[in-house]
Amino acid sequence: MGYRVAVAGASGYAGGEVLRLIASHPELQLAAATAHSHAGAAITSVHPHLATYAGHYFASTTPENLSDADVVVLTLPHGESTHLVGKLSPEIKVIDLGSDHRIDPDWTYGLPELPGHRADISTATRVAATGCYAVSVIVALRPLLDAGLVEPDDVVVVAASGTSGAGRTPAARLLASEVSGAVSPYKVGCHQHVPEIKAATGARSVSMTPLLAPMPRGILATVTAKPTRDDISAADVQSVLAQAYDDQTFVRLLPEGLWPHTGATLGSNAVQLQATLDADSGRVIVCSAIDNLGKGAASQIIQCANLMLGLDEATGLAVNGVAP
Amino acid sequence: MGYRVAVAGASGYAGGEVLRLIASHPELQLAAATAHSHAGAAITSVHPHLATYAGHYFASTTPENLSDADVVVLTLPHGESTHLVGKLSPEIKVIDLGSDHRIDPDWTYGLPELPGHRADISTATRVAATGCYAVSVIVALRPLLDAGLVEPDDVVVVAASGTSGAGRTPAARLLASEVSGAVSPYKVGCHQHVPEIKAATGARSVSMTPLLAPMPRGILATVTAKPTRDDISAADVQSVLAQAYDDQTFVRLLPEGLWPHTGATLGSNAVQLQATLDADSGRVIVCSAIDNLGKGAASQIIQCANLMLGLDEATGLAVNGVAP
Amino acid sequence: MGYRVAVAGASGYAGGEVLRLIASHPELQLAAATAHSHAGAAITSVHPHLATYAGHYFASTTPENLSDADVVVLTLPHGESTHLVGKLSPEIKVIDLGSDHRIDPDWTYGLPELPGHRADISTATRVAATGCYAVSVIVALRPLLDAGLVEPDDVVVVAASGTSGAGRTPAARLLASEVSGAVSPYKVGCHQHVPEIKAATGARSVSMTPLLAPMPRGILATVTAKPTRDDISAADVQSVLAQAYDDQTFVRLLPEGLWPHTGATLGSNAVQLQATLDADSGRVIVCSAIDNLGKGAASQIIQCANLMLGLDEATGLAVNGVAP
Amino acid sequence: MGYRVAVAGASGYAGGEVLRLIASHPELQLAAATAHSHAGAAITSVHPHLATYAGHYFASTTPENLSDADVVVLTLPHGESTHLVGKLSPEIKVIDLGSDHRIDPDWTYGLPELPGHRADISTATRVAATGCYAVSVIVALRPLLDAGLVEPDDVVVVAASGTSGAGRTPAARLLASEVSGAVSPYKVGCHQHVPEIKAATGARSVSMTPLLAPMPRGILATVTAKPTRDDISAADVQSVLAQAYDDQTFVRLLPEGLWPHTGATLGSNAVQLQATLDADSGRVIVCSAIDNLGKGAASQIIQCANLMLGLDEATGLAVNGVAP
Structure with missing residues (x-):
């Protein structure tokens, strides 16, 4: 059953990678994938590599479409997240890949490997993912x-x-x-x-x-x-x-x-x-x-989500790269 | 603890991909990784992307080094597997990526999607993986x-x-x-x-x-x-x-x-x-x-191994590609 | 000083390659380089590799801007050349890379290596370059x-x-x-x-x-x-x-x-x-x-232009590729 | 007929590029192309892009095979040129791409754009090309x-x-x-x-x-x-x-x-x-x-050769790159 994750801006490359990681994550499930110009389109029409999402569609990026979730992930163009976050319940955990909140004392910086940050992220409800x-x-x-x-x-x-x-x-x-x-x-x-x-x-x-x-x-x-x-x-x-x-x-x-x-x-x-x-x-x-798109975006986000949800931080994430 | 898989020819690209899949497979563990010229070398010196194998080394490709396993995977140069297979116990399940046995009635062709093959593979002890x-x-x-x-x-x-x-x-x-x-x-x-x-x-x-x-x-x-x-x-x-x-x-x-x-x-x-x-x-x-290296080699092999071991054939395998 | 060549659609890749070949051609000089949305822009702002054109600008693609030339080369989107050609003097030699005239009996197909075509191209004033x-x-x-x-x-x-x-x-x-x-x-x-x-x-x-x-x-x-x-x-x-x-x-x-x-x-x-x-x-x-962009477009065009102008067909063209 | 250039190490990438530039240079002709392991092979078997050299073969890299030339170009592995240069007549102009002589007062450093170097190169008989x-x-x-x-x-x-x-x-x-x-x-x-x-x-x-x-x-x-x-x-x-x-x-x-x-x-x-x-x-x-391979090797060499031979330094060289 797992925790429910909503992804805003899911038609982009970082958003697509978040969807990929959710699909193979044992404890997460997709609550909603929202987009702007692709709202209404099939997820696989934009991300043909995500075959497990066949039959799923992008919703519009609105607070309503994101609210039925334990965690909301924002992979929006820089500058577009602040307004949206303001309309989400304070109880919903939010991870924002945009740069809007990275130097904002009300947000926790999402790099668990920094001294002290793992504990901070674990109790945070607002995490600004690292560029x-x-x-x-x-x-x-x-x-x-x-x-x-x-x-x-x-x-x-x-x-x-x-x-x-x-x-x-x-x-x-x-x-x-x-x-x-x-x-x-x-x-x-x-x-x-x-x-x-x-x-x-x-x-x-x-x-x-x-x-x-x-x-x-x-x-x-x-x-x-x-x-x-x-x-x-x-x-x-x-x-x-x-x-x-x-x-x-x-x-x-x-x-x-x-x-x-x-x-x-x-x-x-x-x-x-x-x-x-x-x-x-x-x-x-x-x-x-x-x-x-991994530690620089989507898998960093999932690592933070794992911590915020009380899971092992490595759940559903790869240490080994795909090479050659 | 899972089933034990030994991989011969593990220093090559297909062998490395088998190792990667074993590392993230919930039911498999590596019994041995053998190589020829790289015998004795650290796995990560040849496959730096396989960080989870830090501290592990390639053994020599000998029957002895491969025998303590439930499944032996052979990713050897074409022509080199026949001799080796002859020295393995008939009870050990073998999957050979080489072309030596693909048109051999004593071997099962390892493409589960062919009509009837999934059942054949499930009961086979000798599977010739598809080119x-x-x-x-x-x-x-x-x-x-x-x-x-x-x-x-x-x-x-x-x-x-x-x-x-x-x-x-x-x-x-x-x-x-x-x-x-x-x-x-x-x-x-x-x-x-x-x-x-x-x-x-x-x-x-x-x-x-x-x-x-x-x-x-x-x-x-x-x-x-x-x-x-x-x-x-x-x-x-x-x-x-x-x-x-x-x-x-x-x-x-x-x-x-x-x-x-x-x-x-x-x-x-x-x-x-x-x-x-x-x-x-x-x-x-x-x-x-x-x-x-996926369906064309390593993940095909793992799909066959899953079937031969009585597991769900999709265990540990991705349907979604890594893109872009 | 050489023959004057005007290039319409010179901001595209094929047009840019025509410009490159003209720059090193001993018998050709650029009469005009015209473009649509890039009209007025510096040639080197669109084609930074064409340093010899520093100080030159794209003109608008109009019959007037193309008419002071011995040869007009058209590298326009398919369908846009017919109207333009109709406004050029019949005495100006025209080579059109678009597909509009390739199966048109009034035009000569621009592949000199086809039997008989070299002679035809040499006397033609309208040549449809090969796709x-x-x-x-x-x-x-x-x-x-x-x-x-x-x-x-x-x-x-x-x-x-x-x-x-x-x-x-x-x-x-x-x-x-x-x-x-x-x-x-x-x-x-x-x-x-x-x-x-x-x-x-x-x-x-x-x-x-x-x-x-x-x-x-x-x-x-x-x-x-x-x-x-x-x-x-x-x-x-x-x-x-x-x-x-x-x-x-x-x-x-x-x-x-x-x-x-x-x-x-x-x-x-x-x-x-x-x-x-x-x-x-x-x-x-x-x-x-x-x-x-070579034999498939720009150098084919120059080969045809050479023939139409009575020059050796290989003038200014490379037989050897740039490798590796 | 032009000046005669011999190229030692002509089977490598830099040597191949020197051959390409000689082929289209109006004042240079190839005196000899020598190689080590490829001696005796057809030039086009190693450099299939150099079609104009069909019918020509690599000679062995010996002083004798290089001596009938106005300029000898050395594109040899670092360390192999000194011995060879010692056996060439002091009257033959030599340009060495190897690093052996770059900080050697008896050699001129082959970067014409450095203050004073153009004149020095013009009168030099030993030029060490820049790395x-x-x-x-x-x-x-x-x-x-x-x-x-x-x-x-x-x-x-x-x-x-x-x-x-x-x-x-x-x-x-x-x-x-x-x-x-x-x-x-x-x-x-x-x-x-x-x-x-x-x-x-x-x-x-x-x-x-x-x-x-x-x-x-x-x-x-x-x-x-x-x-x-x-x-x-x-x-x-x-x-x-x-x-x-x-x-x-x-x-x-x-x-x-x-x-x-x-x-x-x-x-x-x-x-x-x-x-x-x-x-x-x-x-x-x-x-x-x-x-x-251009300004970093072969065309730098030809630029120096032009100067050493009293030609315009740009003869046979491109200012415009091949793009995209």
Whole structure:
């Protein structure tokens, strides 16, 4: 029977991935899948890969259509969730993937691996899920700042993302003809995830360059920062990361010599990490890989929902990616 | 605690996918993962996406290492399984992905969706899994031949496959630089799956052209055949396919107007089908999509193992693909 | 200073490729590049790869803006060229990539490699360029029909195309997220190029299945037909193709054992061919590879323009592809 | 008849691209193409895209086979050129793509766009071509250091490369199955191009992270550095880059708002640049795009050969890329 989950914005890529995870989750069932322009359409006409939803249709995104649920998941365009949330009963648990509430003291930030957050999420009724780039950077950076290994004021991030992060609204720059076989940067030096990265890590300055890479899913973030002391070694950095995530199901420091690979995280809630010191500059370099629709969106949401509902956080989620 | 499965050839792509499915299967556990050149290596050094196997190592592929199991899965190079099977106890259930036993009366052909095969597999101890291309063609063609809708003697197949079907042994023609952004045919008119397609469908003549496509997984097969009568319509063809697979969990005739898409089957055991009549030639055209490592290999194997062990055949398998 | 070429519809992919070829052509110069919604925009804002056009702008697509030219090239949406051509002086040479005039006795079909067509094109003022799929099929099929080697009434074609063939108008099905890592068919059994293939080859029945492949450019066509006699060998087929194209600069029968590869034709006017007999069905299989924007569109157009202007047909065109 | 060029290591990707450029170059002809394991093979059996070389074969890589040439181009594995060069007459002009001589005072560094280098190359007989990553970084960084706009001691580079940069020797990590749909870093913090970047720019410390991206060609480099003064603006940075390259045929600062795209440089000798200041950190960010086999290897070599032979440096080279 399970808990009932309603998904608003379910016709998008993140929403579709939430539907996929609900379908194979032993304790969750779909209460409603709502959409805007696709309201009334068959779910499988928009998501032909979700065959188990044959015979189900998108409802309109209204408070009424979402209210018969234990958890409401919002995967709406940024800016559209606040109004909707205001019309939901305070007793309904809400997880919002939009950026509206990520730096809002009334909401809990949805990254269970941050110190203290797992407990907070477990008792929260309003959770703001972490942005996809933000996940990839925060997980790599926070333990090093907490341990005092790197300086907080000169963090440089270059992160390559697959195209699904840009959504499914047609645009010329997202056409396969444009993206195939090419890499290009966008929103250079002005990405909207920087404030939440700083808030969640304590970094004081982050230079962020996102790259669009020719792949449907995945983020590979390269995070570099200056060590606080000359005697810090690669082993020190690896040791701090290993300790930080040793008891975390979904975050894994790779063995020496192996580096993160976005393909290894496809379809999963996994984060892969590796770190070193740069031989020439002495900078600490941490690389992380996630599935932007997995730990960067939908499976992060389900992980939070599991916690909010008192379930094991890993229920219905994959640690292993689908590769090759 | 579940049934114990040993996997020989577990360092390959198909073997890795079997390991992935075992990891999330509620009734199976890994008894042994064996390899040849990778014997002794950590499983995660070869399959970094399989994080749950951290701390596990490949054993050598010997009868002894495989014998403490309820089911032995063989994903070995073609020709290498016969000798090994001869040294396993007849009581151990064996599923062989190699082609050695596919047209062998002592073995059961591992395609549960073929008429009568589900029952045969359920009682078998020796199952020869279906070749990846063969799955994509047989599922599309068999019902039409059974219903007398198409002629058995002029079947033309062109099937595009992702690169994982060619395995992970390095070869120049499989390099990303060669494959990216390009399609090319290979083994034209002489593919080794033709005999099993004919044996499993009753087709008398099959022209088969495989294409290597720039994607890691997936097969899109286009199967055309002449209708047996002038009055056969597209609706007749669709109706026969719908009836054939109406009660099959993993095979789905798409709604009118939607055509199969390999991406929609990624990581799953699904088969997507659609059919029409060609306006100019009057030929029947059926297209099918599968994941070559899914229904074309590893999840097909698990489906057979489920049946052989008396479990629900869908246990631990996905109907929904990982998309986009 | 060279001949003046005006390009209508120059903001599209085919139009952009025509501009690229004009830029490096020793005898042509751009008279005008016109567009519809991009009229007034910088050429490099739409085609950032065409750096030599920095400082040039798209004009509106009007007869006046196209008339100061020796040759007008039309790369407009199908159906939009007839009206425009009617307003151009009969003395201006026109090459139309649209399908409007391909089966029109007042226009010359723009495939110089067809018997007799080179001479016709050289004296024509109205040339209808060949469709991209049609090029790939006609070049493979016509010599075999002319030589009486194959039957004209049961030709089966499956052809995989890159995404640029679908143009640059944004559409969900053409998004990189949808196309990457996947193959799917479209317009099955009803493609608009079938009539021109039949007209240009003498085939009486063609079953045509187009596939969308995850690559920006290229068509790989598999053309199968029944031999007319039992004693026809693969060598016979290869011999006929070799003779047909022995003196053609841009069409090449590959050496025994090598099969066409779309990547090998990228950016060029080349056609690669290979053929065999299917071992099981006895069918003749011919595979061809082209760049859909090359021999399938823009470089075919320049080849025709060269002939119409009395130049060597290969001027400014590449035989060698850009690979890998 | 033109100058005679011999290419050693012509069976590799860079060597093949040199052959392609020679084939369409109006003043160069091939004197010899030599190889190691492919000696004796047909050039088109290794490079099927180079149809104009049908009937030509690879010779062995020996001094004798290379000596009947005006220019010898070496595209050999790193470390193999020194011995060979020692056996060539001092009068033969040599361009070496290997890294052996890049920081060697007896050799001229082959980047004509560096101040003073064009003249040096024009009179040199020994030119060490620039490494592919190095080109992408040096062109972006050098003018800013020369102008005193950025600090030389904290340069951070993350650069994504296509797979052809890794050569055509088969390796598991370069298989299409591994690379498709995924990004991963390699040689983190220890790339061999760092010393030549420092030597050619005056940077004192460079942190370099290379990424392997799922595309056959292209490098997208993100170069960040600290401004030397608080009052430096994005416009200042752009202005310095514009002035540095205003009269350079192959390097282009893009218009405001457009960012480099590797696809736009495919097959060409072009470098695309754009720059900004990071809003949060104040760092200068410069992104550059090249074709790693173009300006990063083969067309850079031809540009140098043109200069050494007294030709216009742009002869036979493309400014416009092949896109989409």
